[in-house]
Amino acid sequence: MKAQGLTRAAMAAEMETSRAQLNRVLDPEASNVTLDTLSRAARVLGRSLKVELV
Template sequence: MSEMKFRDPSDLSSLDDFLDEDGIREEVTLRAIKSVIALQLRQAMTDRKMTLSGMAAEMDTSRAQLNRVLDPEEFNVTLETLSRAAKVVGRGLKVELV
């Protein structure tokens, strides 16, 4: 087993520097965005007192697919599906290039 090397935090000026150095900044950012969207959808469902079955029916999809949309760790969800979910809870989905 190889020995884990720890860096001195003072060598890095920001978390972004750390993520860039490890080459994982984009992946971490995308995972964080999907997690936030999933949590926002769950909160909107709670606010509207929507059940999984009711939301799935309004989206014209299965509960299994909706569970993937609402799972913060599931990243294989299309923008079209996220947009439909947002619409059902009275929200919109905004995607932009930066």
């Protein structure tokens, strides 16, 4: 987020979600985050989400 110059509030707005939901996404202890939410967060940061089962 820092590299993109985004605050948590701005990133939440870009993701079309609440700041509380973004806080859950960024919480390493969170266990109830969907792949869709992670994908939207990655997109806002100019990245993509890759899930791999090995």
